[in-house]
Amino acid sequence: MEHKLFEIVDQPINIEELRHKVERREAGAITTFVGTVREFTGEKKTLYLEYQAYQSMAEKMLEQIGHEIKKKWPEAQVAITHRVGRLEIMDAAVVIAVSAPHRKTAYEANEYAIERIKEIVPIWKKEFWDDGTQWIGNQLETINYPEGKPIEKGEF
Amino acid sequence: MEHKLFEIVDQPINIEELRHKVERREAGAITTFVGTVREFTGEKKTLYLEYQAYQSMAEKMLEQIGHEIKKKWPEAQVAITHRVGRLEIMDAAVVIAVSAPHRKTAYEANEYAIERIKEIVPIWKKEFWDDGTQWIGNQLETINYPEGKPIEKGEF
């Protein structure tokens, strides 16, 4: 493989490059999702963030998400990069690019990817505010892991 | 306004620039949709395409879609560029960029935009194949315009 489709990096993400990874003559639609550092969450003003990853496992889990997508949408091609380290407001923390012959698949597979990232990829965010810091837990808040194991999707 | 958010152009679309038009500190998610020229539709091999637009009205209709989105998702910021003229395989015909505080809005508003483009924006595609050419009609094939007027969404 010329380039890694699923990557954890500690440098700014090249969004163009992500899109080029999934471009092909069969595609009629390419979606990208860029998760950026937002300044305000409610009233709370974020100064900057720090992301930490269990890198080798995180890349493996991103690949698993790729397999899940291939199974659900065989025509989709996906690439995901997540950044770690210190990130400033407006920096891209994660970029997901999906190409597909038709647009519906490109949207659905892309949204599926970000939802799964928030469920199974071992990456953690620490918020830095004026008045303190905090490691952020599961933001989905809706997930219950019986016996500490995440819900399996498909056969992976 | 520094830059046009809704544009018909006859040159390659700068996708980065579209994304920059919607970037802001309040955004936590930016989605882009790139509609590209696909080589095959079923068995039929496209050599290239030509897009024609009723330019002034097309830009006005893109702006209308922007208003519709503002009404449905007040926190979304959207930019759309559609290209006309001759396009080769893999060229970007349309690019939609949406930023929003939260990802759900960024996906939904983006998909809404492309669906509406295919309904109300006066742009036409001519396919060039090995064995002929054809102006392509309504690809949605599901829409019925009573009395030749498109369905109005919202109050626009």
Add this chain to the structure above:
Amino acid sequence: MIKVLFFAGIREALGIDQLELELEGIQTVRQLKEQILKEHQLPTLKQSMTAINESFVTDQEEIKEGDTVAFIPPVSGG
């Protein structure tokens, strides 16, 4: 005088992209369409929407002096 704009298949069939004409008894979009269909074989015109001054209108819409009327075949952008 009104201006009439043609696009895509209609433009190709007619070989012109616009024309100017006197209203002379034409009051509505429907009448204008009928007038054009009398002179040209244009099946796509029937499926077309119509815009007056860049806004979609119905076949019942009145055409006024100075208007720009555009026939909009089913669109295929995106």
Add this chain to the structure above:
Amino acid sequence: MIKVLFFAGIREALGIDQLELELEGIQTVRQLKEQILKEHQLPTLKQSMTAINESFVTDQEEIKEGDTVAFIPPVSGG
């Protein structure tokens, strides 16, 4: 010997990112967690998932010599 990895809040609370230890009577993930909780105040450990050799496992999973065990607090990537 097994290797144990800590992340995020757990890493910060313990002040170390990994340690190596002898299994000595520890057979399952549950027993390892209990062992660690005997020595440290780590409320987040209870909410954590566990991975052995980079795959998620349950608390019942057996730990074998040479394994790498990682505690995965609720994730917040994206």
